Amino acid sequence: MALVTLSGVRKTFRRGRSQVHAVNGVDLHIEPGETLALIGESGSGKSTVGRLALGLLQPDEGTVVVDGHHLEQLDRKALQAARRNMTIVFQEPFQSLDPLMSVGRIIEEPVVIHEPSLTPAERRERVEDTMRRVILDPGLYERRPRELSGGQQQRVGVARAIVTGPKFVVLDEPTSSLDLSVQAGILELLANLQQELDLAYLFISHDIGTVDFFSDRVAVMYLGQVVETGPKAAVLDTPRHPYTEALLSAALSADPTEQPAHISLTGDIPSPTELPEGCFFYSRCGYRGDPRCATENPPLREVTPGHWVATFCDVGSTTPDG
Amino acid sequence: MAPAATSPPAPLLEVSNLEVQFRSRRRTVHAVNGVSFSIREGETVGLVGETGCGKSATVRAVIGLLKPPGRITEGAVRLDGTDLVDLPPRQLRQIRGASIGFVPQNPFGALNPVLRIERQFRNVIRSHRRGRPAEIRRTALAMLDAVGIADPERVLRGYAHELSGGMAQRVVIALAMVLNPRLVVADEPTTGLDLTIQRQILDLIRDLAETEGRSMLLVTHDVGVVAQYCSRVLVMYAGQVVESGPVRKVLTEPAHPYTEALLAAVPRRGERLVGAQGTVPTLLQLPPGCFYYDRCQYRSDPRCATETPALREVGPEHWAAVHYDIGADRPVSPLRAGSAPGSD
Numbered sequence: 001m002a003l004v005t006l007s008g009v010r011k012t013f014r015r016g017r018s019q020v021h022a023v024n025g026v027d028l029h030i031e032p033g034e035t036l037a038l039i040g041e042s043g044s045g046k047s048t049v050g051r052l053a054l055g056l057l058q059p060d061e062g063t064v065v066v067d068g069h070h071l072e073q074l075d076r077k078a079l080q081a082a083r084r085n086m087t088i089v090f091q092e093p094f095q096s097l098d099p100l101m102s103v104g105r106i107i108e109e110p111v112v113i114h115e116p117s118l119t120p121a122e123r124r125e126r127v128e129d130t131m132r133r134v135i136l137d138p139g140l141y142e143r144r145p146r147e148l149s150g151g152q153q154q155r156v157g158v159a160r161a162i163v164t165g166p167k168f169v170v171l172d173e174p175t176s177s178l179d180l181s182v183q184a185g186i187l188e189l190l191a192n193l194q195q196e197l198d199l200a201y202l203f204i205s206h207d208i209g210t211v212d213f214f215s216d217r218v219a220v221m222y223l224g225q226v227v228e229t230g231p232k233a234a235v236l237d238t239p240r241h242p243y244t245e246a247l248l249s250a251a252l253s254a255d256p257t258e259q260p261a262h263i264s265l266t267g268d269i270p271s272p273t274e275l276p277e278g279c280f281f282y283s284r285c286g287y288r289g290d291p292r293c294a295t296e297n298p299p300l301r302e303v304t305p306g307h308w309v310a311t312f313c314d315v316g317s318t319t320p321d322g
Numbered sequence: 323m324a325p326a327a328t329s330p331p332a333p334l335l336e337v338s339n340l341e342v343q344f345r346s347r348r349r350t351v352h353a354v355n356g357v358s359f360s361i362r363e364g365e366t367v368g369l370v371g372e373t374g375c376g377k378s379a380t381v382r383a384v385i386g387l388l389k390p391p392g393r394i395t396e397g398a399v400r401l402d403g404t405d406l407v408d409l410p411p412r413q414l415r416q417i418r419g420a421s422i423g424f425v426p427q428n429p430f431g432a433l434n435p436v437l438r439i440e441r442q443f444r445n446v447i448r449s450h451r452r453g454r455p456a457e458i459r460r461t462a463l464a465m466l467d468a469v470g471i472a473d474p475e476r477v478l479r480g481y482a483h484e485l486s487g488g489m490a491q492r493v494v495i496a497l498a499m500v501l502n503p504r505l506v507v508a509d510e511p512t513t514g515l516d517l518t519i520q521r522q523i524l525d526l527i528r529d530l531a532e533t534e535g536r537s538m539l540l541v542t543h544d545v546g547v548v549a550q551y552c553s554r555v556l557v558m559y560a561g562q563v564v565e566s567g568p569v570r571k572v573l574t575e576p577a578h579p580y581t582e583a584l585l586a587a588v589p590r591r592g593e594r595l596v597g598a599q600g601t602v603p604t605l606l607q608l609p610p611g612c613f614y615y616d617r618c619q620y621r622s623d624p625r626c627a628t629e630t631p632a633l634r635e636v637g638p639e640h641w642a643a644v645h646y647d648i649g650a651d652r653p654v655s656p657l658r659a660g661s662a663p664g665s666d
Contacts, residue, residue: 148607178371180372184589208517212591
C-alpha cells in the first residue's frame with residue numbers, strides 16, 4: 001500500500017480580490033522507500049503540493065493520506081504527532097536554520113517535541129549519532145549555522161529531518177542553492193540515507209539532471225495539475241505530454257558532443273487567477289488539433305503500465321523517438 | 323617553415339596577470355591571483371567555477387565595476403589594445419559603455435525601479451551620443467522587438483516591477499546591446515530563471531552576439547551552459563585559471579584534476595556521483611604550492627606542495643596549471659567515468 005496518497009487535491013489562495021488556483025486536482029502516490037520527483041517551473045504548484053503532503057496546508061478539496069492517517073481530518077495535536085513520521089528539507093539551508101541556536105539544539109528540537117520521555121543524555125546521544133550519520137563532525141555541536149559552509153548547513157537540515165526516524169521526507173529543491181561539488185555530496189548522502197532508513201522521498205526539483213540521477217518515478221506539473229507521471233525512464237526518455245517534451249528539450253546537456261533538438265515554447269504560462277477552459281497547455285501547445293483541446297480539460301490516462309498522461313493528442317506517435 | 327596564410331586576429335580583449343584584492347583593516351582577500359586570458363573577435367568564451375572562485379571579481383575588474391574595497395592590484399585589461407586599468411573614470415565610462423555590454427545575474431538589480439523603461443533607454447543612449455526623443459524611442463522599440471518583447475510600446479511606458487523575470491532579463495539585454503557593443507559580458511544571466519526561459523534567454527544572447535559578430539564572455543557555474551553555448555572555456559579555482567581550452571576538449575578530456583572533479587559532480591542517470599574532498603583555500607593566505615593540493619586525488623609530484631604550477635600547453639590551444647599528466651592515469655572520459663567496467 002502506498003505510504004502517501006493525494007487524491008483530487010485542490011488548493012486556492014486568496015490574493016487581494018483574486019483567487020490564485022495553485023493546485024487544481026492532483027492525484028499522487030508514493031510507495032515506502034521510493035523517490036517520486038515532482039518537476040515543473042515556477043508557479044506550477046509543486047511546492048504547494050509538498051506542503052499539502054505534509055499537512056502544512058489544508059486542501060480545499062480532496063484527501064491526503066500519509067501512513068494511514070487522513071491529514072485533513074486530524075486535529076492539531078494528532079497532526080503534530082503524525083509529523084514525527086513526515087519531515088522536510090528546505091531549499092535554502094541557512095534561511096531554514098535558526099541563527100541563534102547551536103547546531104546541536106537545532107537537530108535536537110524535533111526530539112524534544114516528539115520524544116519528551118528521553119533524558120538529556122539520551123537526546124545528546126541521538127543528536128550525535130545523527131550528526132555522524134549525515135557525515136557532520138559531532139564536534140560542531142556548539143557551533144552556530146553561520147559558522148558552517150553551505151554544504152554543512154544542508155547536512156544540519158538533513159539531520160534535523162531524519163532525527164525522529166521519519167518514513168516520508170519532502171525534499172524541496174535541497175541542492176539548488178549549492179555548488180555542483182557540494183550538491184554531489186548531499187545527493188549521495190540522501191541516497192544512502194534512503195537505503196539505510198527506507199525513506200520515501202518527494203523530491204521537488206527543476207533540474208532534470210538531478211531528477212534523472214535521483215528519482216524512481218517522475219510527476220510533471222503544469223499550472224497546478226500533474227500532466228504526466230510514470231517511471232523515470234518512461235517519462236524522461238519517451239515523454240508523451242507536449243509540455244514534458246518541451247521542458248526536457250530545454251535541459252542543457254553537459255556533454256558538448258550531444259546537441260539534442262530544442263522545442264521552444266511560445267508565450268507564458270497562463271495566470272493561475274483565471275484558469276483557461278480546456279487543456280491548460282492549449283495556448284502554448286504545438287500538437288493541438290483535437291476539438292476537445294479547447295473545451296475540455298484532459299484527464300490522466302494510462303498509456304503504458306504506470307505511465308499516465310493528460311492529453312487528447314499523442315506526442316509519442318507523432319514524433320520520431322528521441 | 324611556411325608562414326601561416328593568415329595571421330591570427332588580434333584579441334579584442336586581453337587580460338594579463340590580473341590580481342584583485344579586497345582589503346580591509348583586518349585582512350586581505352586574494353580574490354583573483356594572476357589571471358590571464360584573451361577573447362578574439364566573434365568568439366564566445368565561458369568562465370566556469372564554483373562560489374568564491376573569483377569569477378565575479380574577474381568580470382567586475384574587466385568591466386571596471388569592481389566595488390570597494392576590491393581593487394586591481396596588478397595586471398592589465400586591454401580592450402582593442404587600450405589598457406582600461408589606469409584610465410581616468412570619464413574615459414573609462416566612454417569606452418566601457420559603448421564597447422562592452424553587460425548582462426548581470428539579477429535583472430531587477432540592473433533596472434532602476436523608479437524610472438520608466440523608456441527613460442532608462444534614453445539615459446543609456448544619451449550618455450554616449452546625442453539623440454532626439456523620437457529617434458531614441460524608435461531605437462528602443464526596435465531593440466525591444468529584437469529581444470522578443472511582444473508589446474514593446476507598453477513595456478517602454480512601464481516600470482521594471484511590471485515585468486516577469488524573463489521579460490526583465492530581455493529588457494536588460496536590450497539595454498546592454500543598444501549601443502552596439504563589440505564585447506558582451508554576461509554574468510550568470512539565467513541563474514534563477516526557469517529552464518524553458520533560461521534556454522530562450524541564452525539562445526537570444528547567442529543570436530544577438532552572432533549576427534553582429536560580437537565577442538562574448540559568459541560567466542556560469544553550469545557545465546551545461548558551457549557545453550552548449552561556448553567555444554572555449556576557462557575554469558577558475560581559488561582565483562586562478564586552472565585550465566583553458568576548446569570546450570569539446572576540456573569537457574571530455576580535462577587536463578586539470580579540478581576540472582575532472584567538477585565534471586564528475588554533474589548528476590547523470592545510473593552513474594555514481596563524486597563529491598568534493600578536502601577544502602578550498604581561504605584566499606586570506608595563499609598556500610605555497612598548488613592551490614588544489616588539499617583536494618587533489620593525484621598529487622604525487624614533489625613540486626605539488628611547494629610550487630604553484632603555471633599554465634602549460636597540454637594540447638592545441640589547451641592549457642592547464644598542473645605539474646603532472648592526469649590523462650595517463652585515466653581509463654575513460656570523465657563524462658562516462660561512472661560506467662567504466664569494474665568501477666563500483
